[in-house]
Amino acid sequence: MLGPIEQLQPTLGRVQDLGLVHLVQPEESASLQLLGLTPEQARHVRGVRKVAEDVHTAISLLGGGAHSKGTTQDLTLPRAALIAGRTRRQLEALEARRQDLEEERALILKFRPFFSTFRKISESGLDLDGIRVFYLVLRNDSEQEVRRVRAALRQTLGDGFELLSQPSESGEAAMILAVPKENGAKAELLLSEAGVQSLSLPDQFEGQTVGTAVQRMQTRLAELPNDLAELDTERDRIARERGRDLVRIRAYVEDHLATVDAMEKAAVTPRAFVLEGWIPRAARPELEQRLYKTFGGVVEVEEVSSEEWSAETAPVVLKNPRLFQPFETITKMMPLPKYGTVDPTPFVAVFFPMFFGVTLGDIGYGLMLASLSLILRFRSAPHSKLRSISEIGLACALFTIIFGFLYGELFGDLGHRIGLHPIIFNREEAFFPFLGLAMALGVVHIVIGLLVGAATLFRKDKRHALGRGMAGLMVILIAFALMAAAGMLPDRFFTPLVIAALVALPVLVIAEGVLAPVELVSTLGNVLSYARIMAVGTASVMMAVVANRMTNAFGGVVVGVICALLFHLVNFALGIFSPTIHMLRLHYVEFFGKFFSPGGSQYQPFRHWSPRESATEERSA
Amino acid sequence: MENYAPYLSAALAIAIPALATGWAQSRIGPAAAAALAEKPELSVTVVLLIAIPETVAILGFVISVLILLEGGG
Numbered sequence: 114m115l116g117p118i119e120q121l122q123p124t125l126g127r128v129q130d131l132g133l134v135h136l137v138q139p140e141e142s143a144s145l146q147l148l149g150l151t152p153e154q155a156r157h158v159r160g161v162r163k164v165a166e167d168v169h170t171a172i173s174l175l176g177g178g179a180h181s182k183g184t185t186q187d188l189t190l191p192r193a194a195l196i197a198g199r200t201r202r203q204l205e206a207l208e209a210r211r212q213d214l215e216e217e218r219a220l221i222l223k224f225r226p227f228f229s230t231f232r233k234i235s236e237s238g239l240d241l242d243g244i245r246v247f248y249l250v251l252r253n254d255s256e257q258e259v260r261r262v263r264a265a266l267r268q269t270l271g272d273g274f275e276l277l278s279q280p281s282e283s284g285e286a287a288m289i290l291a292v293p294k295e296n297g298a299k300a301e302l303l304l305s306e307a308g309v310q311s312l313s314l315p316d317q318f319e320g321q322t323v324g325t326a327v328q329r330m331q332t333r334l335a336e337l338p339n340d341l342a343e344l345d346t347e348r349d350r351i352a353r354e355r356g357r358d359l360v361r362i363r364a365y366v367e368d369h370l371a372t373v374d375a376m377e378k379a380a381v382t383p384r385a386f387v388l389e390g391w392i393p394r395a396a397r398p399e400l401e402q403r404l405y406k407t408f409g410g411v412v413e414v415e416e417v418s419s420e421e422w423s424a425e426t427a428p429v430v431l432k433n434p435r436l437f438q439p440f441e442t443i444t445k446m447m448p449l450p451k452y453g454t455v456d457p458t459p460f461v462a463v464f465f466p467m468f469f470g471v472t473l474g475d476i477g478y479g480l481m482l483a484s485l486s487l488i489l490r491f492r493s494a495p496h497s498k499l500r501s502i503s504e505i506g507l508a509c510a511l512f513t514i515i516f517g518f519l520y521g522e523l524f525g526d527l528g529h530r531i532g533l534h535p536i537i538f539n540r541e542e543a544f545f546p547f548l549g550l551a552m553a554l555g556v557v558h559i560v561i562g563l564l565v566g567a568a569t570l571f572r573k574d575k576r577h578a579l580g581r582g583m584a585g586l587m588v589i590l591i592a593f594a595l596m597a598a599a600g601m602l603p604d605r606f607f608t609p610l611v612i613a614a615l616v617a618l619p620v621l622v623i624a625e626g627v628l629a630p631v632e633l634v635s636t637l638g639n640v641l642s643y644a645r646i647m648a649v650g651t652a653s654v655m656m657a658v659v660a661n662r663m664t665n666a667f668g669g670v671v672v673g674v675i676c677a678l679l680f681h682l683v684n685f686a687l688g689i690f691s692p693t694i695h696m697l698r699l700h701y702v703e704f705f706g707k708f709f710s711p712g713g714s715q716y717q718p719f720r721h722w723s724p725r726e727s728a729t730e731e732r733s734a
Numbered sequence: 735m736e737n738y739a740p741y742l743s744a745a746l747a748i749a750i751p752a753l754a755t756g757w758a759q760s761r762i763g764p765a766a767a768a769a770l771a772e773k774p775e776l777s778v779t780v781v782l783l784i785a786i787p788e789t790v791a792i793l794g795f796v797i798s799v800l801i802l803l804e805g806g807g
Binding site: 544548647648 | 778781782785786788789792793795796799800803
């Protein structure tokens with residue numbers, strides 16, 4: 114974008130309203146300088162950053178209290194700074210007070226088991242004037258332990274101490290040790306060497322007699338919930354009165370800071386400005402139209418031809434149909450793919466829940482997972498990470514139920530007992546068919562990965578693309594040859610398949626180099642790795658079978674059923690965790706390794722700030 | 735005497751890889767925890783690094799089952 118320098122600020126305003134341009138810094142030259150900030154502007158920005166910090170802290174301290182929307186039209190920076198600073202200080206003071214009260218309660222609660230004991234001791238007439246008092250707790254209240262402590266004290270202090278003990282309600286011994294102040298340090302050392310725990314009175318009760326302190330602590334314990342409730346009321350009042358303002362201030366200062374960042378990316382000549390950035394091709398006419406409407410052709414938009422920019426620098430945005438969007442969470446756990454390469458999300462959306470279902474494959478566990486996912490879905494905010502996880506969970510649950518029907522499993526072999534029959538095979542016995550299914554899925558997954566890799570490479574390096582495709586073909590040929598050798602295909606196919614593989618090998622070596630056969634062996638190793646689908650799945654079904662057998666193994670039916678339910682619960686937890694980790698690994702290591710090119714930079718258009726954007730930034734950070 | 739060789743072989747086929755996996759993970763675990771303390775964003779890499787040696791145990795399990803079914807079953 115190119116225009117007269119006095120139109121820079123309004124242009125940025127229009128670009129921000131449109132919210133589609135990802136700005137980048139143009140290269141400096143003799144005639145083109147980066148705009149930068151004057152010392153005065155830099156000072157102003159520091160001020161705005163301070164307000165932003167205040168308002169973010171205040172909103173986080175208010176928790177869910179600040180969520181009203183509002184416009185920023187009548188807001189000025191000094192007023193925003195005043196409100197944000199004052200609210201932050203008030204909320205921090207409330208929070209500090211809350212922490213003090215919580216600490217006081219925690220300390221008193223430590224003493225509570227010994228209240229009656231220490232009171233009884235204090236009523237025994239011990240004169241505490243001018244002496245140092247230790248409040249001690251012995252974990253073991255046996256007479257012998259108390260005698261041991263007493264003997265150790267006598268050895269060090271002679272007769273110059275008084276020790277009163279009383280078993281407490283919690284099974285420990287509460288003791289009060291009184292020593293002359295000059296012997297305090299000696300007694301302290303001795304107690305720490307003997308491993309006797311000493312309780313210190315909260316500060317406000319220091320110097321009081323035990324009886325008074327205990328009484329006062331009981332009173333405070335009753336008062337503390339009210340004090341804490343008062344703090345909540347005060348916080349709610351602040352949220353009511355200023356929550357809306359804070360949300361407006363946050364949007365205002367964040368917009369302001371975004372504009373400053375954009376200004377820093379502008380380059381200028383003595384009379385003109387230049388803004389460089391990326392915009393989705395479809396949105397370019399809209400940008401031109403808006404700028405033309407506002408500036409009447411004074412500000413020009415010009416497209417840099419694709420030969421002049423390198424794809425490495427182009428920002429990336431993942432764009433998928435609604436059904437696949439939750440699975441972007443899995444893709445985004447890796448660095449973003451480079452511009453111009455394939456987004457693996459659609460493949461993940463199909464294969465991840467399918468592999469999960471093949472592994473867990475149980476109607477009962479599938480229904481449990483679906484229930485959990487539905488609860489999570491209703492309790493999570495739209496567009497949040499939890500919402501995506503819940504939707505992935507639902508897809509996994511669906512496949513788990515489908516494969517549960519195919520295996521005839523409902524909480525393990527309970528399905529067989531109530532008349533559910535396996536449609537494809539019974540996983541308790543059919544190890545080989547299950548292994549075959551896992552391997553077949555591996556071949557399909559890896560070949561798809563290789564073909565996608567070939568398609569990605571095709572535009573820039575046709576020879577390597579051919580090599581990648583040939584590797585995919587060889588995996589298929591070897592898999593079919595092995596099937597023919599194992600009798601799963603007619604014998605007559607074996608020789609042609611081997612010959613075809615031998616013909617394909619030199620082509621692979623020519624296309625990919627001498628290391629291609631090593632790479633091919635590694636790819637076949639990747640296929641073997643899919644055996645984990647069978648291994649984890651078999652472990653899961655066997656655990657479920659063991660759980661069901663528990664019903665008859667403990668004499669009583671009730672005990673057996675409880676144990677079985679608990680074991681099923683453990684198996685369900687493992688059944689979610691283990692396949693998830695293994696399926697992630699199969700995707701990230703085996704599948705992505707065939708085509709994925711990480712290193713793309715996130716597309717972050719210059720736009721008005723919104724809470725959703727903040728959540729997205731937190732997710733990607 | 736009963737033929738114990740398949741059972742012993744099956745046991746060794748899972749036991750040795752499982753021990754090897756355990757040893758590898760015992761080395762990766764502390765290093766991963768230390769890395770996570772400094773860079774929590776490495777969590778995915780760490781999960782993958784911990785899951786990688788499990789392949790050995792899983793393949794051991796598969797071989798063990800094959801021995802039992804072919805030799806001992």
